[in-house]
Amino acid sequence: MQPGDELPPLSVTPDTYLTVRYAGASGDFNPIHIDEQFARQVGLPGRILHGLYTMAQVARAHTEAGGGPESLKRLSVQFRGMGVPEVQLTVTGTVREVRDDGVAIVESDCEQDGKLIIRSAEAELRLAP
């Protein structure tokens, strides 16, 4: 990897029951993610994705590019806006620098329906020697 290189984009469309499976897998059963009626009652358009699910997609884009779980050393994200089920989300990223120790600093975003739901994520990705 060289500065300016792009991560292979990762696109996924979470199906309607994804938030239920993710709730079970992660242990986060906040009803705004799994109960349509509750979500509307608190002023949301409907059930929203877990932010940490979306972050997991950003992480996956990095580990797939970096060659596995050992490659990702750090990931920092800011959640912006809300992700929703049944709409494709896409992670894109660019290598900002490659340090002397072989760690690439990668900046990435996650977009859904034209909006950034994770913006300016920053990762340290250890490149295979």
Added chain:
Amino acid sequence: MAFNTGVIGKTFAPATYAVGREKIREYAHAVGETEPLYLDVAAAREAGYADVVAPPMFAVVYCTASIWPALFDEEVGIDFARMVHGGQEFEWGPVVVAGDEITTTTSVKDVSERRGNGVFVFESMSVNERGETVCTGLWSNIVRAA
């Protein structure tokens, strides 16, 4: 709106999580992972691991038993109806595999006010049964002004 900055530095009791093979698989499937190291014991062993490997973001699973009591702590006083997850950072050490026991300790890193909203930052530190730090996390939650 006043937020209790007196809780900065408060540290909660450690919580230990036993990492299970099927829980790793369940999590990996839920987030759409196809990496064999997470799903296939034989592939993981062939690569030199004792069992299936946890994806980095599996940290949210083994941190849960430590982070949730901190979020719900009465003295911290977060109003859940107004809370949104603002940001998250993880830094990883050695990978976690099925069979590991991960002990996580959470503390209140910072409480501040920004444009009337409360910003609560928690720090989690997770170590495995060999005492190696496998993950540190910074969890930033924003509590919107009433």
